[in-house]
Amino acid sequence: MKNDRPPSSLIRVIGLGNGLRGDDAAGLLAARQVRQIIGGRAEVIEAEMAGVDLIELMKSAYAVILIDAARSGQASGTVHRLDASAGPIGCQIFPRSSHAIGMVDALELARAMGVLPPKVIVYGIEAGNTEAGQPLSSPVAKAVDQVVDQVIQECEAHYA
Amino acid sequence: MPEKTAQTRTIAVDMVARVEGEGALRVTVKDETVQDVELRIFEPPRFFEAFLRGRHYEEVPDIVARICGICPIAYQMSAVHALEQIFGLRVEGALRDLRRLIYCGEWIESHALHVYLLQAPDFLGYDSAIAMAKDHAAVVPRGLRLKKAGNAIMTLLGGRSVHPVSVKVGGFSRVPLRRELEGLKDELLWARDAAVDTVRWVADFEYPDFAPDYNYVALRHPDEYPLNEGQIVASTVLQISATEFEQHFVEHQVAYSNALHCTVQGSPYLVGPLARLNLNHDHLTPLAKQVLTDRRIALPLRNPFHGIIARSVEILYALEESLRLIERYETPPLAALPVAVRSGTGMACTEAPRGILYHRYEVDGDGVVRDAKIVPPTSQNQFRIEQDLRLFMPRLLHLPDKEAALACERVIRCYDPCISCATHFLNLDIRRESST
Numbered sequence: 325m326k327n328d329r330p331p332s333s334l335i336r337v338i339g340l341g342n343g344l345r346g347d348d349a350a351g352l353l354a355a356r357q358v359r360q361i362i363g364g365r366a367e368v369i370e371a372e373m374a375g376v377d378l379i380e381l382m383k384s385a386y387a388v389i390l391i392d393a394a395r396s397g398q399a400s401g402t403v404h405r406l407d408a409s410a411g412p413i414g415c416q417i418f419p420r421s422s423h424a425i426g427m428v429d430a431l432e433l434a435r436a437m438g439v440l441p442p443k444v445i446v447y448g449i450e451a452g453n454t455e456a457g458q459p460l461s462s463p464v465a466k467a468v469d470q471v472v473d474q475v476i477q478e479c480e481a482h483y484a
Numbered sequence: 485m486p487e488k489t490a491q492t493r494t495i496a497v498d499m500v501a502r503v504e505g506e507g508a509l510r511v512t513v514k515d516e517t518v519q520d521v522e523l524r525i526f527e528p529p530r531f532f533e534a535f536l537r538g539r540h541y542e543e544v545p546d547i548v549a550r551i552c553g554i555c556p557i558a559y560q561m562s563a564v565h566a567l568e569q570i571f572g573l574r575v576e577g578a579l580r581d582l583r584r585l586i587y588c589g590e591w592i593e594s595h596a597l598h599v600y601l602l603q604a605p606d607f608l609g610y611d612s613a614i615a616m617a618k619d620h621a622a623v624v625p626r627g628l629r630l631k632k633a634g635n636a637i638m639t640l641l642g643g644r645s646v647h648p649v650s651v652k653v654g655g656f657s658r659v660p661l662r663r664e665l666e667g668l669k670d671e672l673l674w675a676r677d678a679a680v681d682t683v684r685w686v687a688d689f690e691y692p693d694f695a696p697d698y699n700y701v702a703l704r705h706p707d708e709y710p711l712n713e714g715q716i717v718a719s720t721v722l723q724i725s726a727t728e729f730e731q732h733f734v735e736h737q738v739a740y741s742n743a744l745h746c747t748v749q750g751s752p753y754l755v756g757p758l759a760r761l762n763l764n765h766d767h768l769t770p771l772a773k774q775v776l777t778d779r780r781i782a783l784p785l786r787n788p789f790h791g792i793i794a795r796s797v798e799i800l801y802a803l804e805e806s807l808r809l810i811e812r813y814e815t816p817p818l819a820a821l822p823v824a825v826r827s828g829t830g831m832a833c834t835e836a837p838r839g840i841l842y843h844r845y846e847v848d849g850d851g852v853v854r855d856a857k858i859v860p861p862t863s864q865n866q867f868r869i870e871q872d873l874r875l876f877m878p879r880l881l882h883l884p885d886k887e888a889a890l891a892c893e894r895v896i897r898c899y900d901p902c903i904s905c906a907t908h909f910l911n912l913d914i915r916r917e918s919s920t
Binding site: 342343344345372373374375376377379380424425429432433435436437455456457 | 531532534535547550553554597601602612613614615617618621624625628631632635
């Protein structure tokens, strides 16, 4: 163990989504798996449709990894990895709302207010079926496993 | 893009282009006259109605909470009230107060989000809260802190701020200690002052001159500003209980939308903060009444754009009410009343942040849901929003399509329609079209 590793509370993994709506639960389920594997070495939060509350959830973290379902028209199960700390990630795959503040807007609001954590990585998992009461579709379940592996690696990289 | 003709144009706001093709506005204009206004709203509760069938009644509060990320308490409260009606339960005293308190938390949270981050940019000339935050460095943090005060109530009583888990039939799975509630007081006192500033702030916005003739519908309680219960009243002569809702409020299928058009006495009506305030302002607190008087805000408010004022007043009311409920709280001996399951049908209506929310459940002798019906406020307002767009459109016809579409969005936003309730796959994509 190295002495200069950041405290675990400074690395935060946040899974987003609606747990009862099929593939929309991908981010939540990925976060749950990450927690089981990584234990106390990173703080893991399951946040169903957190919206603007993301700003609060990211507060005082050094590195944040967000995992959410996405829609861009690509095949379900496609994984997108975007570096929000490098600049705006746009809303092409994470849609916007006129009723709520979505994840992308919350990130940009945090940036405008000067409170965006130094490192923010967003994983988008392309969703298929989002009907209420459905399980994850097979391609999305596979994508969740892939994202979990990548997120674990990213967390471990912070300790390297 | 199709070629545009001089005579006919279509202004399309494809708000939810990727949500199964629904949730869009289409306005057709011919020879400078509005021909058609079609608002298509994705109506998520219909999926949940089917999903609820066959579920045990104890699962219902947790399932319906996931219909909406912004007003889960409203869904939970309408559900538990309807189920308690079936089981012959009446929740009173401190447990009733706690339900009122958690509902206040939701109003504060939902209204602060809408006032500060969704609607204020429309009045201050910004595309979004992000652009507004750069110029109004103090305003957005004030709105976020106000919202957080509502979150704090929800988190303490509900177990977590998003999709609370402790609401159940008969009461709660856990009730707070008095000192836990007292821990909220300092922040709520700050928030009450911030809410006064909020009313003053929005009162000074410039509002379009627009006052349609509304039939307001809201709950009305003899002693209090309505949250969890009351009779359903309208500005036209109507006073009924929730059990009579379906005899008076009729849903019609329209060809272009999955959502249903709601009418009362054959006409569209308005639910939400404006309707609630206009029908219940006598139950406001002295401070809330004083702030309105100081700003020369005369009730009733008839302009839909004044919804932001109504929301701000309700934030102030909810904070004062929260402080009052905390002040008199004594931890109840039981977190929930015991339930004796029996078969039957129950109906209840509560005041979600954006208007009355009706639930009906039929359960069998084992407590299994056999049928469920949910009528959310957005579908009730849908017909009224279309009527208002029809009335407002003539003053937008001189604008280019894109600007007209943005102006239509501002009108729609006044009602804070819950288009995105059950899924966050929502996209705002403005498309220009024309037809012959």
